Amino acid sequence: MKKVEAIIRHFKLEEVKNALTEGGLTGMTITEVRGFGRQKGHTEMYRGTEYAVDFVPKVKVEVVCTDEQLQSVVDIMMQAAQTGQIGDGKIFVSDLANIIRIRTGETGQDAL
Amino acid sequence: MKKVEAIIRHFKLEEVKNALTEGGLTGMTITEVRGFGRQKGHTEMYRGTEYAVDFVPKVKVEVVCTDEQLQSVVDIMMQAAQTGQIGDGKIFVSDLANIIRIRTGETGQDAL
Amino acid sequence: MKKVEAIIRHFKLEEVKNALTEGGLTGMTITEVRGFGRQKGHTEMYRGTEYAVDFVPKVKVEVVCTDEQLQSVVDIMMQAAQTGQIGDGKIFVSDLANIIRIRTGETGQDAL
Amino acid sequence: MRRVRCGSVLLFVFFLLLFPQSLFAQEADPATNPGHLTWMLTSSALVLFMTAPGLAMFYSGLVRRKNVLGVMMQCLFLMGLMSVVWALWGYSLCFGGEGKFIGNFDHVFLKGLTMGTETPGELPGGEVPDLIFMIFQGMFFIITPALICGAFAERMKFSAMALFSVLWGTFVYCPLCHMVWGEGWLYYGSEGSLLGGALDFAGGTVVHISSGVSALLAAMMIGRRLGFGSEDMRPHNLTYTVLGAAMLWVGWFGFNAGSAVAANDSAANAFVVTHLSASAGALSWALIELIFRGKPGVLGTASGAVAGLVCITPAAGFVQPMPALAMGAIAGVVCYFACGKLKATFGYDDSLDAFGVHGVGGTLGAILTGVFATQQVYPDGPNGSVQLVIAQAAAVGVTVVLSLVVSFVLLKILDITIGLRISQEGEVRGLDIAEHGEEGYIS
Amino acid sequence: MRRVRCGSVLLFVFFLLLFPQSLFAQEADPATNPGHLTWMLTSSALVLFMTAPGLAMFYSGLVRRKNVLGVMMQCLFLMGLMSVVWALWGYSLCFGGEGKFIGNFDHVFLKGLTMGTETPGELPGGEVPDLIFMIFQGMFFIITPALICGAFAERMKFSAMALFSVLWGTFVYCPLCHMVWGEGWLYYGSEGSLLGGALDFAGGTVVHISSGVSALLAAMMIGRRLGFGSEDMRPHNLTYTVLGAAMLWVGWFGFNAGSAVAANDSAANAFVVTHLSASAGALSWALIELIFRGKPGVLGTASGAVAGLVCITPAAGFVQPMPALAMGAIAGVVCYFACGKLKATFGYDDSLDAFGVHGVGGTLGAILTGVFATQQVYPDGPNGSVQLVIAQAAAVGVTVVLSLVVSFVLLKILDITIGLRISQEGEVRGLDIAEHGEEGYIS
Amino acid sequence: MRRVRCGSVLLFVFFLLLFPQSLFAQEADPATNPGHLTWMLTSSALVLFMTAPGLAMFYSGLVRRKNVLGVMMQCLFLMGLMSVVWALWGYSLCFGGEGKFIGNFDHVFLKGLTMGTETPGELPGGEVPDLIFMIFQGMFFIITPALICGAFAERMKFSAMALFSVLWGTFVYCPLCHMVWGEGWLYYGSEGSLLGGALDFAGGTVVHISSGVSALLAAMMIGRRLGFGSEDMRPHNLTYTVLGAAMLWVGWFGFNAGSAVAANDSAANAFVVTHLSASAGALSWALIELIFRGKPGVLGTASGAVAGLVCITPAAGFVQPMPALAMGAIAGVVCYFACGKLKATFGYDDSLDAFGVHGVGGTLGAILTGVFATQQVYPDGPNGSVQLVIAQAAAVGVTVVLSLVVSFVLLKILDITIGLRISQEGEVRGLDIAEHGEEGYIS
Numbered sequence A, B, C: 001m002k003k004v005e006a007i008i009r010h011f012k013l014e015e016v017k018n019a020l021t022e023g024g025l026t027g028m029t030i031t032e033v034r035g036f037g038r039q040k041g042h043t044e045m046y047r048g049t050e051y052a053v054d055f056v057p058k059v060k061v062e063v064v065c066t067d068e069q070l071q072s073v074v075d076i077m078m079q080a081a082q083t084g085q086i087g088d089g090k091i092f093v094s095d096l097a098n099i100i101r102i103r104t105g106e107t108g109q110d111a112l
Numbered sequence D, E, F: 001m002r003r004v005r006c007g008s009v010l011l012f013v014f015f016l017l018l019f020p021q022s023l024f025a026q027e028a029d030p031a032t033n034p035g036h037l038t039w040m041l042t043s044s045a046l047v048l049f050m051t052a053p054g055l056a057m058f059y060s061g062l063v064r065r066k067n068v069l070g071v072m073m074q075c076l077f078l079m080g081l082m083s084v085v086w087a088l089w090g091y092s093l094c095f096g097g098e099g100k101f102i103g104n105f106d107h108v109f110l111k112g113l114t115m116g117t118e119t120p121g122e123l124p125g126g127e128v129p130d131l132i133f134m135i136f137q138g139m140f141f142i143i144t145p146a147l148i149c150g151a152f153a154e155r156m157k158f159s160a161m162a163l164f165s166v167l168w169g170t171f172v173y174c175p176l177c178h179m180v181w182g183e184g185w186l187y188y189g190s191e192g193s194l195l196g197g198a199l200d201f202a203g204g205t206v207v208h209i210s211s212g213v214s215a216l217l218a219a220m221m222i223g224r225r226l227g228f229g230s231e232d233m234r235p236h237n238l239t240y241t242v243l244g245a246a247m248l249w250v251g252w253f254g255f256n257a258g259s260a261v262a263a264n265d266s267a268a269n270a271f272v273v274t275h276l277s278a279s280a281g282a283l284s285w286a287l288i289e290l291i292f293r294g295k296p297g298v299l300g301t302a303s304g305a306v307a308g309l310v311c312i313t314p315a316a317g318f319v320q321p322m323p324a325l326a327m328g329a330i331a332g333v334v335c336y337f338a339c340g341k342l343k344a345t346f347g348y349d350d351s352l353d354a355f356g357v358h359g360v361g362g363t364l365g366a367i368l369t370g371v372f373a374t375q376q377v378y379p380d381g382p383n384g385s386v387q388l389v390i391a392q393a394a395a396v397g398v399t400v401v402l403s404l405v406v407s408f409v410l411l412k413i414l415d416i417t418i419g420l421r422i423s424q425e426g427e428v429r430g431l432d433i434a435e436h437g438e439e440g441y442i443s
């Protein structure tokens, strides 16, 4: 089983969610994050004091899926989240040792 | 060493925390997240414009533990977080390559 | 490729970010979290009702890097985030199976 | 829903019937001093300002995030609902006729209210047009049930709250208001009044005790919130509560000094003592928290100000500045214990301390009015005396009994018919989504 | 930027020229009743209070988090900008001279305004000093363009908004205001007025219709927000919207009752009917949502209150309380449909429903004034009649045509020269960062 | 803590001693015009409204989230504390007797204040009852130390702040207020006054300069915030700051126009010039930011409005509208530089720019009053002249010296005894948790 974490732009969330749902994925978890990367931030100034705001608000989408689903999940995400501009974000893939559904206690792929 | 991530309901947080503490776990980190799954969201309507709100607020509990503790951590979490209703959430288990305590520089299990 | 997650104090964020940037790291993602550990929380009281607030606000810094960079990332983080007081936080290191840059579709180390 | 539809149709029929009808005779009266009129307009605006934004902010800051709109809605909706009820029959039941216990129907639909001030003897508010006296009093009719909402916050059905408020307004507030201010059974100096009648300048009994004890009863009948005592129920936004308290403080000048129904010495005195009592209340609650809690709390200071305001309300036109300082200081301390200890001891869940502040503070104020009243402030009234204290206590007693008995009946009926409490699932999701399909904050 | 720099230099030169000059003759006039003066000072403060915090909160709660400052800024900045314009030439164009369509330059830089009330016949505001009439009216000059901002919220350039407001104020508001209140072509009973002239007590045409229809046009010309219909555009902070609505309600007492320009029976009546209409509006919108949406919404209740306030505005000095209840109730229902259905049907993006509430509610109010006006409230005016309704409709027509034509020209010119809309990137980032380099909330 | 306990016991003893005593003689005075009274009641409410919610929102929005309650608490608590001090001895030290430098104890515990307006010559406020003059002035006594809190925000001990405020109020405010308004050494036209005395209509010296320079000193003595210059110290909630600024603007009408102590031409003029100066200040600060910063900031616009308000304060009853526009415009520009450049150059941490806005803006206003004052507005006063400018400057000088010297002594004493600054750990956690055991926002 795999965990796919994508850092994407806020206004792409809806699209990504819909694409994943259409792709048969039934669950995901999202988190508000702030990202630092090639995309430049901005500066703000308050009564003469300047602040460089390097972190850009992003949203992290976590999808846990089977090894077979992995490629399609990544493809779907990439397609839905892409604008072609710097700052589109990254997808990180890692292995999961186990999954448990709290409600039923099912484990492994059954828990998805 | 293992990382256990549980997506649970807000009002179960207190219980889970207490159960883990009683179970001898000394640390955890929590994050506000929003989840999409079988549990249905709701619709909102503002002056005639309707929005389907599919994401449900959840809280993610991350506990890092030794391989030996893993089973008990999972069991404790499952028991404390369960209501039996759709939306109880999932537990994801993954391997950690290393842990470092920033204060002391200790690594591995000593850092816990 | 490795994912390094550090739970640090808020007021160390700027320092950590700068140290990492100087160390040649080009990206990171941060999340507001709350931590429970040795560092004690505090109690609050509202019109006679007392609440023990065990969770302390922390910030999680996630840096994805190559295996070669790992040691330097960890060292940099540790140095920059350390105060020597209880509550400095932890660094968790895990393996990544893959990385994809959404904008270009590059994978693996190229995506960094 | 059928019920509601019928109701609204009925309402419309009323309107249609009434349009072309002449409701009041316009007679310019040169005697109306624009200064008095201005003060009463300003005061009316200030009292509305108390309900919202004031109370809406004060209360909504104290609940959890998921209920913030639910609480604000209670205030906002009651502004609409109670005002309409007031215009249709509330005012008349309060100030119509010379009955001992309740008004009559002389002024339903605001019939017979004139602009001139030369009004027939049975109407109070001599210094300003009846219409303005009516609107000023109407603002009290809004805030009183809104205060009760603090007790059953975060769990009561919106529909039940609305119906309860209408019924409570009609069957508790109207008789009480008539008895106390409509020259009825509790009015000081009126013929045949209870032990000579009681002093209540701006609503110690009518507003605060009535709402406070009804609130306590409601909290007990509806039961505690899910997770009470175990879950995190800290106020989600104390900044709102502080700002709301400050707005209440400002608005209270209209409440108390406006109750002079003229811009005169009585209003001036009421203004001053109101401010001083609030100040002393804020200070004394902060100090007692410093002693017992180790730190002066922000919520405590805000609550102390409100306690001071509540306590001086019945006394505002009768007591001098220094006693006002004392009243506020005492109120801060007494309400501190009422909120902190009573609830813990008896285990009820008066969520926002409607009883602890308004019930207790109002009672305290009513009694202390009997102690500190002086003819030097209000020459036509009594000086403080044991006798007056007893009369005040009697008025408190009548208020408590009336409020409890009628509220109990109303709540029972509502509980049996439509139910008082929202579903468990609704309570977990929060009033905002469950009852209104909206969210307070979107990040 | 060059343009702006020149502008500011010019402004300074103006000031420098004007310093030592005598602008008004100070003549103590014993006839000015301090009660009237107090009411007008209070009302002026209340109307400013409407724009900010009132409207600023009401509107800013409805947008997305990233635009919260942008919206507040529009209100705040217009308080500065429009006031200066008003003092320099706006007031004069509204109330100078006896022209039929627009004022003259008699009072530019506030020349010739006296403190005494014995003012030459061409100046209104007999009960209070000219200067106070000026400042009260100036508050209207601020809020009217601020209302328009609701339509193009979240996407208009700040500079374009500022310039548009100045031009719109000068070329739409000033003529309209002069025609309606400056004894011009639309003034009731003035010589040669259109069909005898129309009644507009506090700004149904001048303020609400003019801003409402201009807002609709602006929304259509500037186009929909990026992601309209697909992205999550829920109000980011409905608590602000509720609190803002309550503040608008309170402030509106100054708006309407202040429009009597004295603390007299007319003010008293305006106060009462304003409150009742707002109440009925809140109630009726909540009820219609209960029927069609299943739940009474908080935003709906707040919107209903505002709709009721808008609708009663032109009528406040002419109608009785019961008709006011009816007007509010009707406004709540009509505006509910205007906001919910019209927008969906025609697909424009009037982001905060400036048209649906102010345009529609104002029109409704203007017409219903023709129905419910009665000499029992305003003895010198007409009773409701078909004829009056027609005159009212004619005034509405003139207002709509003037607003649309002039606004169209102004917007076109601005679009061609400096552009109306911010860059796509700016829109995605939000007005706060893009236009002002600041953020509303830092966690 | 022992200290505090004793203090509160003492307070209670005072109360107990004073209850039954007759504090003022009630004499109905038919000459008190209800219009004047109403204006002063309204103004008093408005000035309280400035401190909270106004200043509380304005200031608290500017700090970091973890200190939001701490800042609000300072405003709220001072409302309680300073009012009690005012009633006990503050008023008397300001307005008792005919001393040149400070009042006497004639009116401690508000002794001898009458309701009638026929008051002995030594008491000002002829148009309204003494009691109302007292309460109006008392509101100034609250806000002045609250303004200082902006300088040492986010790091001062609550207890030190409270004690400092009481002492500062007693030893800086009271003498200054007496000298300027109590017909003392700086009062215009009083016998033996410094260079003939200075004009200060509503508190340029007494309120703004005194608080501004004391604030600067306090900021320097307490030192910079931890992490100043390196950590992110952006305002956590600029929406509060904007709303607070708007509330200050509205409340300032009471502050300035109320300072006429009657609803007369002077009040009317003060109202108008206050509004225009605020407008021009908002505009000019926004424009200068457009030039130097590339974008007009929201914080800048709000600050500009406040700067304009501060600057017109001493002048409000003496200057005409066009000069008021100029004064506001100049204040916006000057304070922009004072906040942006001075701080950076000298490296002190006046966290919320209490000095940059109030100290600098107040000084500017005091001087410009000497330039623009005209008998056309205030016939009994002087016209602007070099001589008057010098007298104004002298008054500024006295204010600065007095404020600096006394504040220095007080702060030193407090620093040595109880310490001015909270612990490092407390500062990192934030005032809310460290000093009050509460949190502002719970998500």
Ligand SMILES: Nc1ncnc2c1ncn2[C@@H]1O[C@H](COP(=O)(O)OP(=O)(O)O)[C@@H](O)[C@H]1O
Pocket: A007, A034, A035, A036, A037, A038, A039, A040, A056, A058, A085, A086, A087, A088, A089, A090, C026, C027, C028, C029, C030, C062, C063, C064, C065, C101, C102, C103, C112
């Ligand atoms: N090394 C990294 N570790 C963790 N997160 C990263 C890393 N690099 C980039 N990110 C995340 O991806 C986001 C987008 O990266 P950025 O370099 O701005 O654009 P792009 O992905 O288009 O090259 C960043 O805002 C950050 O959240």
Ligand SMILES: Nc1ncnc2c1ncn2[C@@H]1O[C@H](COP(=O)(O)OP(=O)(O)O)[C@@H](O)[C@H]1O
Pocket: A026, A027, A028, A029, A030, A062, A063, A064, A065, A101, A102, A103, A112, B007, B034, B035, B036, B037, B038, B039, B040, B056, B058, B085, B086, B087, B088, B089, B090
């Ligand atoms: N595939 C998934 N990837 C990541 N998170 C998931 C996934 N499926 C479910 N979740 C998380 O678990 C939560 C509960 O899932 P849900 O399907 O609603 O109920 P249940 O776990 O009881 O079947 C979701 O809200 C979401 O946060």
Ligand SMILES: Nc1ncnc2c1ncn2[C@@H]1O[C@H](COP(=O)(O)OP(=O)(O)O)[C@@H](O)[C@H]1O
Pocket: B026, B027, B028, B029, B030, B062, B063, B064, B065, B101, B102, B103, B112, C007, C034, C035, C036, C037, C038, C039, C040, C056, C058, C085, C086, C087, C088, C089, C090
């Ligand atoms: N077992 C754990 N799993 C996950 N997070 C942990 C764990 N232990 C500690 N943490 C995180 O690290 C933070 C610091 O830990 P703490 O025990 O307070 O101090 P220290 O790291 O200095 O010993 C905690 O607030 C929590 O966020």
